[in-house]
Amino acid sequence: xxxxxxxxxxxxxxxxxxxxxxxxxxxxxxxxxxxxxxxxxxxxxxxxxxxxxxxxxxxxxxxxxxxxxxxxxxxxxxxxxxxxxxxxxxxxxxxxxxxxxxxxxxxxxxxxxxxxxxxxxxxxxxxxxxxxxxxxxxxxxxxxxxxxxxxxxxxxxxxxxxxxxxxxxxxxxxxxxxxxxxxxxxxxxxxxxxxxxxxxxxxxxxxxxxxxxxxxxxxxxxxxxxxxxxxxxxxxxxxxxxxxxxxxxxxxxxxxxxxxxxxxxxxxxxxxxxxxxxxxxxxxxxxxxxxxxxxxxxxxxxxxxxxxxxxx
Amino acid sequence: xxxxxxxxxxxxxxxxxxxxxxxxxxxxxxxxxxxxxxxxxxxxxxxxxxxxxxxxxxxxxxxxxxxxxxxxxxxxxxxxxxxxxxxxxxxxxxxxxxxxxxxxxxxxxxxxxxxxxxxxxxxxxxxxxxxxxxxxxxxxxxxxxxxxxxxxxxxxxxxxxxxxxxxxxxxxxxxxxxxxxxxxxxxxxxxxxxxxxxxxxxxxxxxxxxxxxxxxxxxxxxxxxxxxxxxxxxxxxxxxxxxxxxxxxxxxxxxxxxxxxxxxxxxxxxxxxxxxxxxxxxxxxx
Numbered sequence: 268x269x270x271x272x273x274x275x276x277x278x279x280x281x282x283x284x285x286x287x288x289x290x291x292x293x294x295x296x297x298x299x300x301x302x303x304x305x306x307x308x309x310x311x312x313x314x315x316x317x318x319x320x321x322x323x324x325x326x327x328x329x330x331x332x333x334x335x336x337x338x339x340x341x342x343x344x345x346x347x348x349x350x351x352x353x354x355x356x357x358x359x360x361x362x363x364x365x366x367x368x369x370x371x372x373x374x375x376x377x378x379x380x381x382x383x384x385x386x387x388x389x390x391x392x393x394x395x396x397x398x399x400x401x402x403x404x405x406x407x408x409x410x411x412x413x414x415x416x417x418x419x420x421x422x423x424x425x426x427x428x429x430x431x432x433x434x435x436x437x438x439x440x441x442x443x444x445x446x447x448x449x450x451x452x453x454x455x456x457x458x459x460x461x462x463x464x465x466x467x468x469x470x471x472x473x474x475x476x477x478x479x480x481x482x483x484x485x486x487x488x489x490x491x492x493x494x495x496x497x498x499x500x501x502x503x504x505x506x507x508x509x510x511x512x513x514x515x516x517x518x519x520x521x522x523x524x525x526x527x528x529x530x531x532x533x534x535x536x537x538x539x540x541x542x543x544x545x546x547x548x549x550x551x552x553x554x555x556x557x558x559x560x561x562x563x564x565x566x567x568x569x570x571x572x573x574x575x576x577x578x579x
Numbered sequence: 580x581x582x583x584x585x586x587x588x589x590x591x592x593x594x595x596x597x598x599x600x601x602x603x604x605x606x607x608x609x610x611x612x613x614x615x616x617x618x619x620x621x622x623x624x625x626x627x628x629x630x631x632x633x634x635x636x637x638x639x640x641x642x643x644x645x646x647x648x649x650x651x652x653x654x655x656x657x658x659x660x661x662x663x664x665x666x667x668x669x670x671x672x673x674x675x676x677x678x679x680x681x682x683x684x685x686x687x688x689x690x691x692x693x694x695x696x697x698x699x700x701x702x703x704x705x706x707x708x709x710x711x712x713x714x715x716x717x718x719x720x721x722x723x724x725x726x727x728x729x730x731x732x733x734x735x736x737x738x739x740x741x742x743x744x745x746x747x748x749x750x751x752x753x754x755x756x757x758x759x760x761x762x763x764x765x766x767x768x769x770x771x772x773x774x775x776x777x778x779x780x781x782x783x784x785x786x787x788x789x790x791x792x793x794x795x796x797x798x799x800x801x802x803x804x805x806x807x808x809x810x811x812x813x814x815x816x817x818x819x820x821x822x823x824x825x826x827x828x829x830x831x832x833x834x835x836x837x838x839x840x841x842x843x844x845x846x847x848x849x850x851x852x853x854x855x856x857x858x859x860x861x862x863x864x865x
Binding site: 366542553554 | 615
C-alpha cells in the first residue's frame with residue numbers, strides 16, 4: 268500500500284522525462300512479468316506463449332484501429348478477446364493432452380513461433396520484418412479537461428501505473444482465493460489434485476487464459492507507448508526475457524516479478540554497455556540467479572529479514 | 580521436376596544429418612542428466628568458428644582443424660559442465676534456463692570477438708560428383724558420410740560396449756546402476772562433454788559448407804530438439820532418422836510451398852507428434 272502511494276507521488280520528485288520513461292516501460296513489462304508468474308510461479312506451467320500473447324495483441328490493437336476504425340480502447344478489448352480465444356485453443360490442446368513441463372514449454376513455443384512466422388510473412392497486413400510505426404495516440408477522458416490525447420510521459424506514467432496496479436489486484440485476488448489454492452495444488456502435484464476433486468484442466472486453462480489476457484493488455488499499451496510494433500515482440504528472446512524477470516524478482520509473492528522487471532529494464536540505462544556486453548551480462552544474471560539465488564531478489568530479502576527460529 | 584525433387588531429397592538428407600548430430604547430443608544429455616541442453620546450438624557455433632580460425636587463421640589442414648575444433652569445444656563443454664550443469668542435474672526447468680543463459684553469454688562473446696559479419700571459409704574440397712544428372716558437391720558428400728559414420732559409431736558403442744550398458748543401466752535406474760559399480764558422476768559429465776563435442780563436430784563441418792555467424796546456433800538447436808522429439812527422446816538411431824525426416828520435409832516442402840514456411844514444418848511435426856504419439860516415432864528402447 269505504502270509502495271503504491273510512493274509510486275503515485277514519485278513524479279512530483281522526479282522531473283526527468285528519461286527516468287519516467289524507464290519507469291513506464293518497467294510498469295508495462297511488470298504487468299507482463301506479474302501475469303506470467305500466475306502461470307509459471309503459481310500454477311507451475313512454463314509457458315512460452317506469453318510473448319506471443321503480448322505481440323499478437325499489439326498487432327491486433329493496431330489492426331482493429333486501422334481496419335475497423337475502432338478507438339484504441341475498443342481495439343485493446345478486441346485484441347484481449349482475440350488472445351483469450353487463442354489461449355483457450357492452445358490451452359485446450361495442451362492441457363487436454365496432458366502436456367507437462369518440458370513438453371508443454373515446447374508445444375507453446377511451437378505455437379508462438381508459428382504466430383511469429385505468420386506475422387513475419389504476412390507482409391500486406393503486418394509489414395513483415397520492418398514492423399509498423401504507430402502515429403496515433405489513444406484518447407482518454409480526464410476530469411476537468413474532457414477527452415484528451417494520451418500524450419506526454421506523465422500521463423503514460425499514471426496509465427501504466429494503474430495498469431500495473433489492476434494487474435496486481437487481479438492476480439492477488441486470484442491467488443488468495445479458492446482458485447489460488449487449486450493453482451497451488453496443481454503446481455505441487457497435479458495428479459494428486461485430480462484425485463482430490465480439483466478440475467486440473469479447468470484451472471490450468473483459467474490461469475493460462477487470465478495470464479495471457481493481461482499480457483495482451485500490456486502489449487497494446489506497450490506498443491502505443493513505444494510508437495512501433497515489430498515481429499521481435501513475439502520472439503523467443505522476448506519470452507525468455509519475461510522468464511528472467513520473474514526468476515530475478517522472485518516467484519514467491521504477487522508483486523515480486525515487478526522487481527525483476529524494474530531491475531532488468533533499468534540496468535541497461537544505468538550501466539552503459541555495448542549490445543554484445545549487455546547480452547553477456549544478461550545471460551550471466553540469469554545463470555547467477557538460478558544457481559545462487561533461486562528464490563529471486565524478493566525471496567532472498569525475505570529470507571534475510573525473517574527472524575531466525577528460536578533455538579530450543 | 581523429378582530431378583528437382585530428387586535433388587531436394589538429397590540436400591534434405593545431408594542437412595538432416597546435421598540436425599541429427601545435434602539431436603543425438605540432445606537425446607543423450609536428456610537421457611542421462613535429465614536436462615535439455617539448449618546451449619548445444621552455441622557449442623555448434625563455437626565449433627564453426629574454431630574450424631574457421633584453425634584453417635584460415637593458423638593455416639592448418641582442414642581435417643586437423645576439425646579435430647582441434649572438436650577438442651576445444653569439448654573442453655568448453657567440460658568447463659560448462661563443471662561450473663554450471665553439475666548443479667542442475669535432473670532439474671529440467673533450471674537446466675533449461677541455465678543453458679539459455681549460457682547461450683546469451685556465448686553468443687555475446689562471439690559477437691565481441693568475431694563481430695556479426697558472416698565469415699566464409701576457403702573452399703576446402705572443391706568439385707562435384709555427378710551421377711544420373713544429379714550434382715552433389717564433394718564436400719557435402721564427405722560431411723554427410725562423416726556425420727552418418729559418427730552417429731552409427733555412437734549407436735554401436737551404446738549397444739555393443741560396456742559403456743553403453745552402463746549408460747542404459749543408468750537411464751533405467753540410477754541408484755541400481757550406482758550400486759552395480761557404474762561411476763555415475765563421470766558418466767554424467769562424460770555424456771555432457773560428448774554431446775558438446777558432437778555439436779562441435781557438426782559445427783566444424785558446417786563451416787566448410789555455409790557462411791557462419793554468431794547466431795546460427797539458434798536455428799539448429801530448435802531443429803535438433805524437434806528432431807529428437809520427433810524420434811522419441813532417448814532413441815539414438817531415431818535422432819538420425821528424425822533429423823533426416825525433418826531435413827527432407829523442409830527440402831521437398833520448399834518446392835511446393837513458399838520458402839517462408841520452411842521453419843513451420845518442424846513445428847507442425849512437433850505439435851502433431853506430441854499430441855498423438857508423445858513417445859515419438861521410434862519409441863521403444865530407451
